Amino acid sequence: MQKRIFSGIQPSGVLHLGNYLGAIKNWVALQEKYDPIFCVVDLHAITVPQKPEELRQKTLEVAKTYLAAGIDPEKSLIFVQSHVPEHAELAWILNTITKIPELERMTQFKDKSKAFRQNLNAGLFNYPVLMAADILLYDANLVPVGEDQLQHVEIARTLARRFNSLFGETFVVPEPFVVKEGMRIMGLDDPKKKMSKSAASEYNYISLTDTPEKIREKIKKAVTDSGKEIRYSADKPAIKNLINIYALLDNAKPKEIVESYHGKGYAEFKKDLAEVVVGFLEPFQEKYNEIEDREVLRILEEGKSKAKKMAGEKMEKVREKVGLL
Numbered sequence: 001m002q003k004r005i006f007s008g009i010q011p012s013g014v015l016h017l018g019n020y021l022g023a024i025k026n027w028v029a030l031q032e033k034y035d036p037i038f039c040v041v042d043l044h045a046i047t048v049p050q051k052p053e054e055l056r057q058k059t060l061e062v063a064k065t066y067l068a069a070g071i072d073p074e075k076s077l078i079f080v081q082s083h084v085p086e087h088a089e090l091a092w093i094l095n096t097i098t099k100i101p102e103l104e105r106m107t108q109f110k111d112k113s114k115a116f117r118q119n120l121n122a123g124l125f126n127y128p129v130l131m132a133a134d135i136l137l138y139d140a141n142l143v144p145v146g147e148d149q150l151q152h153v154e155i156a157r158t159l160a161r162r163f164n165s166l167f168g169e170t171f172v173v174p175e176p177f178v179v180k181e182g183m184r185i186m187g188l189d190d191p192k193k194k195m196s197k198s199a200a201s202e203y204n205y206i207s208l209t210d211t212p213e214k215i216r217e218k219i220k221k222a223v224t225d226s227g228k229e230i231r232y233s234a235d236k237p238a239i240k241n242l243i244n245i246y247a248l249l250d251n252a253k254p255k256e257i258v259e260s261y262h263g264k265g266y267a268e269f270k271k272d273l274a275e276v277v278v279g280f281l282e283p284f285q286e287k288y289n290e291i292e293d294r295e296v297l298r299i300l301e302e303g304k305s306k307a308k309k310m311a312g313e314k315m316e317k318v319r320e321k322v323g324l325l
């Protein structure tokens, strides 16, 4: 039997090159070898305030991004988390076997609770439990994520094992699946922090919807390191990050990029990099714009009924094990 993979992205903020290189690009490759499920996790998105109309729009946009990037609905199951109420139901049950200190340790919670001190809601705290429910409902073997999500996958593993030992074999214990390159694309304005949709400045990221002019401007402005040479080294984090982006989009090795820029300077390198990014994003955007909302809705509807069936069967077992009448 093929191994099942499960992953998801929140419909909040803009999708950027870090999301594509760190997540979606790998999913497209993985869908060939595995049995893949890709979810738009709207219930996770509302752990920080969202405007209802925007949330609806973003949910559609994320699904459309999956499709435009090459996730094939014939091979992959694509659906919206809130369309399958079993996610919330399982999350509730898992909450009852999750220890508060386990959630207090989560780096993402600690970071977000600093940023949203005014609105520290229980959803933000229980976020990893909902993520565990997403994964465990479908017996996923592998969870392809960026480095920042490893701690959350670890909680999912703990909860699967704990449930199994309390109530008997029920869940597959999932493994994280990290792809080394692109694991962490850094901010263009600050190579010490990851490229992020919540960054203060738009010069931190390249949005998947940026125009060619904007992309060229952003790459031109990207910070560089001292020195002149194109070198791939930890003490040159800015240039290293740009080389990573170049290599991933060009399907080359960083070493090959470095060799082809031997004796050349930052300006020339950046100019070419901008064209590589434009060369990727232009056709991507064309595809994106060709996909009609109606078509996305149809695919999500189909995904919903398949996912509901799988989740429904699993939840019946869970309810029985727990002793719900």
Ligand code: AMP
Pocket: 008, 009, 010, 018, 019, 020, 021, 022, 023, 144, 145, 146, 147, 148, 149, 182, 183, 184, 185, 186, 194, 195, 196, 197
């Ligand atoms: P998020 O934007 O936090 O919802 O993340 C969606 C997916 O993109 C997750 O798998 C993240 O690990 C991945 N991701 C987000 N930002 C980056 C980044 N700067 N570099 C690599 N992967 C990222």
Ligand code: TRP
Pocket: 006, 007, 008, 009, 010, 041, 044, 130, 131, 134, 135, 143, 144, 145, 149, 152
């Ligand atoms: N928490 C993940 C993120 O912010 C998104 C997510 C939700 C997810 N549920 C998931 C990822 C299940 C993998 C599997 O990126």
